Amino acid sequence: MISMTPSNSVHYFPNRDRLGVVTAVILLAYTLTRFIDLPTREISATLFGSSIGFELNGQIIILAIVAALISTGSDTLIRSHPKSETAVSGTVPHWILPGASALGLGLLLNLAPLGPVWWIGLSISALFLVLVLVAEYTVVEPNDRAYQVAAFGLTALTYIIALALFSWLRYTSTRAALSGTATAFLTTLLSLRLLLLGGLSFLRGSVYASVVGLVVGETMWALNYWQVTPIGAGLLLLVQFYILHGLVQQHLIGGITRRMIVEFAVVGLIGVVIAITLAAPR
Numbered sequence: 001m002i003s004m005t006p007s008n009s010v011h012y013f014p015n016r017d018r019l020g021v022v023t024a025v026i027l028l029a030y031t032l033t034r035f036i037d038l039p040t041r042e043i044s045a046t047l048f049g050s051s052i053g054f055e056l057n058g059q060i061i062i063l064a065i066v067a068a069l070i071s072t073g074s075d076t077l078i079r080s081h082p083k084s085e086t087a088v089s090g091t092v093p094h095w096i097l098p099g100a101s102a103l104g105l106g107l108l109l110n111l112a113p114l115g116p117v118w119w120i121g122l123s124i125s126a127l128f129l130v131l132v133l134v135a136e137y138t139v140v141e142p143n144d145r146a147y148q149v150a151a152f153g154l155t156a157l158t159y160i161i162a163l164a165l166f167s168w169l170r171y172t173s174t175r176a177a178l179s180g181t182a183t184a185f186l187t188t189l190l191s192l193r194l195l196l197l198g199g200l201s202f203l204r205g206s207v208y209a210s211v212v213g214l215v216v217g218e219t220m221w222a223l224n225y226w227q228v229t230p231i232g233a234g235l236l237l238l239v240q241f242y243i244l245h246g247l248v249q250q251h252l253i254g255g256i257t258r259r260m261i262v263e264f265a266v267v268g269l270i271g272v273v274i275a276i277t278l279a280a281p282r
Helices: 016-035 058-079 093-111 116-138 147-171 176-197 202-223 230-253 258-279
Strands: 002-004 010-012 041-047 050-056
Touching: 016 058, 016 093, 016 116, 058 093, 058 116, 093 116, 093 147, 093 176, 116 147, 147 176, 147 202, 147 230, 176 202, 176 230, 202 230, 230 258
Parallel strands: none
Antiparallel strands: 002 010, 041 050
């Protein structure tokens, strides 16, 4: 659907029928995760010469499937956009935030007891994911009059998701090799989405995002040997992610100035102090 304003600026909105189908899939998928109980699987492997093993919870498997379904729904919506064929990076970048949001919200829903609170949370989660899909649809066209608002919302969402998933990974208390690798992978995807929102090409964005992901993943690896609370670890990693991404973005825009270094240093110092305060186990 296309709407025009007197100033000839354009605004695209996804087809309501397609959006309705995706919303129904979201509600059905989350409902099934609550009532389907898959068995936990034991997985063992060797990494860097060390034997590792972990339990793959059935709920995590289902949530991963839900995330894949939401990403598929996002792909369907993006392909229906009139400007989708002109998108340089294709539809793949538009899978990242819907999928990550679905995973994060699913983890939160699993913490709530089945009852009125859970059903309210389900409704809010579905509405939130629909807004994410609409925002992803909007940013396909940079000339869309709602582009700036949608891009800002997706940027803020990226950092919120990063905090939630970083904290959850620390909460699981998995081995350093696994949590570090998972953190590096997630950070790379989230950083790539931010860089693509800034107009960077997919190839260059992948290189810079991989560097950011590697550094943050190494930090998570080190945090596994420190007695730190999940929220404290999540905040420490979020601060590092924010600073690293900011430095990369400033470098791409036109160089890192002394003023920018001071600003990031101040933000980083404040964030680290807060994180360390919360990190002290009680």
